[in-house]
Amino acid sequence: MDGFFLGISSGLFCLSSCAPVIVPFLLGEGKKVSGNFFIIGLFLTGRLLGYILFAISAWYIGNTILSSHHLKNIFLGGSDIILSVILLFYALFEPKDDCKLNTVMSFFGGKYNNHYLPILLGFITGINICPPFLLALIQSINKGSILNCLLFFILFFIGTSVYITLTAFIGLLSSVSKLRIIGKLTAIVISFYYLYSGSLIILRETVRI
Amino acid sequence: MRKNRKKEIKTKEKNVSEKTIDYLPKPSKVMLLILPVIAILMFFFFFNNYPREQLKQISLMITYFYLNALFLLMIYTGKTYKYRRILFVTIAALFVFSFIPELIETRGSMIVTEEDMINGQVPFCHIVIPMILIPAALTKTIIFPGSILTGFASIASMIVIWIGVSLSIGRGWCSWACFYGGFDEGFSSIPDKPLIRKLDRKWTYMPFAVLLAVVLTSAITLSPTYCEWLCPFKAVSEFAEITSFKAVIQTIIFFSLFLALVIILPILTKKRTQCTFLCPFGAFQQFTNRISPFDIRIDAEKCIKCNKCIKVCPTLSIDEKSLNDGKTLLSCTKCGKCIDFCPKNAVSYHIKGTKVGLKSDISRLFYLYPAFLFGSVLGSGIITRGLWRILKFITTGHII
Numbered sequence: 001m002d003g004f005f006l007g008i009s010s011g012l013f014c015l016s017s018c019a020p021v022i023v024p025f026l027l028g029e030g031k032k033v034s035g036n037f038f039i040i041g042l043f044l045t046g047r048l049l050g051y052i053l054f055a056i057s058a059w060y061i062g063n064t065i066l067s068s069h070h071l072k073n074i075f076l077g078g079s080d081i082i083l084s085v086i087l088l089f090y091a092l093f094e095p096k097d098d099c100k101l102n103t104v105m106s107f108f109g110g111k112y113n114n115h116y117l118p119i120l121l122g123f124i125t126g127i128n129i130c131p132p133f134l135l136a137l138i139q140s141i142n143k144g145s146i147l148n149c150l151l152f153f154i155l156f157f158i159g160t161s162v163y164i165t166l167t168a169f170i171g172l173l174s175s176v177s178k179l180r181i182i183g184k185l186t187a188i189v190i191s192f193y194y195l196y197s198g199s200l201i202i203l204r205e206t207v208r209i
Numbered sequence: 210m211r212k213n214r215k216k217e218i219k220t221k222e223k224n225v226s227e228k229t230i231d232y233l234p235k236p237s238k239v240m241l242l243i244l245p246v247i248a249i250l251m252f253f254f255f256f257n258n259y260p261r262e263q264l265k266q267i268s269l270m271i272t273y274f275y276l277n278a279l280f281l282l283m284i285y286t287g288k289t290y291k292y293r294r295i296l297f298v299t300i301a302a303l304f305v306f307s308f309i310p311e312l313i314e315t316r317g318s319m320i321v322t323e324e325d326m327i328n329g330q331v332p333f334c335h336i337v338i339p340m341i342l343i344p345a346a347l348t349k350t351i352i353f354p355g356s357i358l359t360g361f362a363s364i365a366s367m368i369v370i371w372i373g374v375s376l377s378i379g380r381g382w383c384s385w386a387c388f389y390g391g392f393d394e395g396f397s398s399i400p401d402k403p404l405i406r407k408l409d410r411k412w413t414y415m416p417f418a419v420l421l422a423v424v425l426t427s428a429i430t431l432s433p434t435y436c437e438w439l440c441p442f443k444a445v446s447e448f449a450e451i452t453s454f455k456a457v458i459q460t461i462i463f464f465s466l467f468l469a470l471v472i473i474l475p476i477l478t479k480k481r482t483q484c485t486f487l488c489p490f491g492a493f494q495q496f497t498n499r500i501s502p503f504d505i506r507i508d509a510e511k512c513i514k515c516n517k518c519i520k521v522c523p524t525l526s527i528d529e530k531s532l533n534d535g536k537t538l539l540s541c542t543k544c545g546k547c548i549d550f551c552p553k554n555a556v557s558y559h560i561k562g563t564k565v566g567l568k569s570d571i572s573r574l575f576y577l578y579p580a581f582l583f584g585s586v587l588g589s590g591i592i593t594r595g596l597w598r599i600l601k602f603i604t605t606g607h608i609i
Contacts, residue, residue, distance in 0.1 A: 012347060020425040027421075181411055185418030193426055193434070200455065 003136065003152040007159015010132030015163040018047075018125050020190045021083060025090060025118060026170045027183025033171035039118050040168045044161050046119035048154070050126020055137070055153040056146070073205045079128050080198030086124070087191035090117055091184040132160070239285050242574065246280050246581065253586055264604065268596040275299075275592070276585045283577065287570075289545030289558075293384065293584075294394060300588035301391025303595025305445050310598050310609050312447055321447045326354035331447070333364045335371055335387070336490040337436060339420060340427040352431050370587065377579040379501025380494040383484055383524075384544035385584035388591055389442045393483045397475035397523060404477045412486050413525050413540065420489035435489055441466035481523045484542070491524075495539045503576045504559055505543060507535045508566035511555035518547035518556055535565060543580070548573075 007014075022043055026036050136156040173179055254273050260266055276296070283292045312319050321331055333355040344352045351357065357364045374382050383390055423435040437449075438459060444467035451460055466487070474482040484491050498504070507518070512532070519527045526541040537547070548556045557569035558576040602608040 016343075016347075016425075016428040020422070020429065023421070023425060178414055178417075181414045182417045182421065185415055186421045189418050189422035190426070193422065196458075 001155065002139065003155030004159040006132070006136055006139070007156040008162065009159075010135070011160045011163040013132055014160040015166075017128070018043075018164055019167065020193070021087070021121050021125055022118070022164070022167055023170065024087070024183045024187035024190060025121065026167060027173075027179045028090065028187060029183070030174050030177070030180040031171055032174045033168055035174075036168035036171040037165070039115075040165055042115060042118040043122035044157075044164065046122025046124075047126035047161075048122075048157050049119075050123040051153050051157050052150065054127050054133075055149055070205055073201050076128065077198040077201030077205065079124050080194045080201065082198075083121070083124050084191040084193075084195035084198060086117065086120055087187045087194065091187040091191070239281065242284050243277065243281050245578065246585075247277055249582055250276060250585060250589070254589065264600050265593070265597050268593045268600060271596055272589055272593045276589065280577075280581055280585075283581070284574075288549050289573070289577070290549040293545055293581075294398065296584060296588065297384065297391040298395040298398070299391070300388050300584075300591050301395060304388050304391075304591050305595075306598045306608075307591050307594035308446055311594070314609050319447050320450050321354075322450055331355045333367045334436070334446075335367055335382075336389075336440065336488070337433045338368065338371060339489060339493040340423055340433045340435060343424060343428045344431055347428070348431070350431075352427060353433055353436075370583075374583050375494065375497035376500060378503060378543060378576070378583065379498035380491070380539075380541060381501070381503070381543040381576075381580050382494055382497075382583075383488075383491050384542040385580045386587050387490075388588065390481065390484055392442075392445070393471045393475040393481045394523065396472050397479050397481055399476055400479060403479040405474075406478075408478060408480065408525065410525060410528065415486050416488055416492035419487060420492040423489055438462060439466065439487070441471055441483060441487070443467075444471075479523070480525065485524045485540075491540070491542075498539050498541065502561050503543065503572075504561060505537045505541055505547065505556060506559040506565040507532060507537075508555045508557070509535050511553045511566065513553055513555075515552065517550050517552065521546050521550045543576070 022040070025043075026039060029035070029039060031039065136153060139152065250273060254269055260269060279292045279296050283289055286292075309319060316322070316325065325331060331354045333353060337353050341351050341353055344350060351364055353364065355364050370386075371382070374386050378385065384394075419435070419439065423433075423439070426434040436443075439462065441463060443460075443463035448460060448463060449456055451457055466483075470483040470487055474480075512535075514532070516529070516532070519529065519532060522537075523544060523546060524540055524542055526538045527547060528538065531538050543558070545558075548558065554569075555566075557566065558573045559565055559569070560572045560575060563572065598608050
């Protein structure tokens with residue numbers, strides 16, 4: 001249960017880190033509370049996948065990422081830039097039936113819709129190395145086996161997710177039609193924040209080399 | 210030919226802007242109505258740290274009579290916007306003459322150093338208010354390098370003033386109290402006609418997007434991100450030391466936004482573009498319009514749907530739908546321009562819960578008293594200090 005309590009204690013930090021990503025998306029979609037819970041579910045699924053992937057990688061690769069400040073920063077900067085691109089894409093791009101993206105998606109037997117975006121957003125935020133995440137990673141590696149490590153991470157994930165699910169209640173404002181436009185505009189503004197943040201980190205690391 | 214054209218436009222505007230006043234108020238009635246303002250301002254000016262230096266005393270006297278003269282004209286002529294604009298632009302212009310020299314006197318430059326921030330010596334600006342709320346609730350700290358109780362523009366004093374103004378006049382803050390708003394209002398008043406007439410109303414949602422973005426990012430970074438990245442008024446107040454690449458980018462952004470949104474676009478559009486398309490505090494203040502007892506309403510019986518109010522509104526706060534509903538949008542700053550320009554006196558200040566169009570003169574007075582007094586009390590220090598600097602320059606050749 002350590003993982004769960006660690007997650008609960010750092011949940012507010014996770015909420016403040018994830019809110020700039022998920023809140024504009026929820027507003028932009030303009031769904032009611034139930035619809036938002038579905039989107040949050042997709043977001044958290046992506047986040048869980050990110051967590052599990054990172055946990056497994058950390059277990060097998062070892063302390064490489066933790067000990068290398070340089071590698072950690074490159075990773076952080078890169079994920080910020082990817083987040084920026086996704087948010088800009090969401091805000092500016094309206095998929096039409098005949099667009100090339102659907103041609104690509106048809107190879108996978110599907111059609112593009114905005115449901116893929118929260119999974120992607122969740123995944124990127126999930127692999128973002130923030131202090132509570134690092135703490136959880138260190139503690140999980142000391143668990144002795146890969147299964148215990150995974151279990152610790154999953155419980156940590158559940159603990160942090162408690163606060164994030166509260167953002168679904170933005171759906172109470174879904175009757176305000178202007179919020180969809182505000183959500184998309186906010187996504188554009190925040191994408192610049194992540195673009196700057198990621199570029200600066202990578203630039204610093206590159207110059208240092 | 211150009212002069213004739215200008216004359217024609219001015220005559221048209223004058224004909225439109227002249228209100229059909231049922232009666233001119235008697236001078237005795239006017240004096241009675243302005244007495245409360247004279248008395249309250251007298252209390253603030255002369256019974257509260259009266260200066261000893263002669264030049265400061267002269268500046269104080271000029272400010273006192275100037276403010277009372279403006280209010281007298283507002284009451285006597287029945288025109289709000291014209292004299293409010295004069296006051297507003299005066300405050301903004303003299304802000305430059307008062308704030309910048311004071312910074313140079315106390316710090317040596319407009320630059321805020323890390324030491325100033327650590328010592329909590331940065332004057333608190335009202336625009337920060339939305340950004341400090343979530344971090345204050347979560348971490349019990351104010352994420353602004355200012356003094357909570359002491360010094361010039363302390364955090365506590367500004368928040369108390371903000372609460373008082375918001376409860377009474379709502380977003381009227383943006384047209385009566387904000388010491389920055391006069392900049393784009395002033396520049397928007399320069400041309401006779403706008404060069405750009407059509408503005409996409411979707412951009413009026415941008416302040417909400419900026420508000421949400423800065424509130425969320427301030428919660429992550431625990432610093433006021435609007436002040437760090439987007440405030441155009443850093444160009445006329447204070448900004449961080451330019452000692453890094455990041456600081457260079459920030460300074461470029463501040464000056465670019467000031468040039469674009471405060472000077473160029475207001476001149477081209479005759480709108481207050483900074484307040485309408487960027488300011489997150491303006492978006493935040495729109496919610497206070499719901500609790501303010503005053504709003505602006507349109508009397509459907511008098512309205513002839515000429516749409517003049519829609520065209521002249523400096524913050525795009527009236528559209529055809531709201532006009533049909535007989536009211537302004539939530540973004541209304543209660544500047545009074547639509548009221549003064551309506552040819553049929555259909556637009557008026559209104560006390561919520563009362564009948565629209567009934568005793569609108571009284572509703573106007575009830576609004577003007579708190580609005581003018583807040584604006585005067587907040588702006589009087591700026592005007593006095595600015596005038597003092599100018600008089601000092603004239604008499605001694607030095608502004609500092």
